[in-house]
Amino acid sequence: MQQKTIETKVTIYRFDELDLEFQQLINKAKDQIQKAYAPYSGFHVGAAVQLDNGEIFTGSNQENSAYPSGLCAERVAMFYANSQYPDIAVKSIAIAAHTNGNFLKEPITPCGSCRQVLLETEMRFEKNIKILLYGTENIYMIENVRQLLPLCFEKSSLQ
Ligand code: THU
16 A cells, blocks of 8 residues: 655745735735625635736636526636637736625635636646735745646546
C-alpha cells in the first residue's frame, strides 16, 4: 500500500498588505456584487479576471427560477474574458461575496464546477492563474488553480 498527501498552499493577507494591483482587482470584484442577480439565495458574488494584457473583466452570479440554469460569478467573468480575448492568458482572479448586507469576514472559495472551468483556462494558456479570495478580515492568495483542484480531470485524461 502507498499513500500520497496533497497539500494546498494558502497565503493569508490583510487588505493593506497586498500589492496595489491586487487591491484594485479585489475592489473590482467587490463593486461587481451590486450587479449580482441573486433573488433566490440572497448570496451576492463578484469576480474580476485580469488578463496578461492588463484588461479586467468582471462578472456576478446570475440566478434563475430553474435553479441549475444560473451561473456563478467566477464562470460569468472567466467566460466573458475568454470569449473576448481567446488568445490572451489570464493572470489572476479575485472573488468577493456578500450576504445580508455585509461582505463575509472569511473568504468563500470557488465551487467545484468553477474550479474545473478555471483549471481549463490555466491549462489552455499554460500559465498560472493567481486566485485572490476576499474576506474583510483575511484575504487568501493561492498561486494557481491546480492547487485548488488536485487529482483533477483534464485534457490529457482524455488521451
Ligand atoms: N456562487 C458564486 O457565484 N460563486 C461561488 O464561488 C459560490 C456560489 C453563487 C451561486 C448562487 O447564485 C449563490 O452563490 C448561492 O450558491
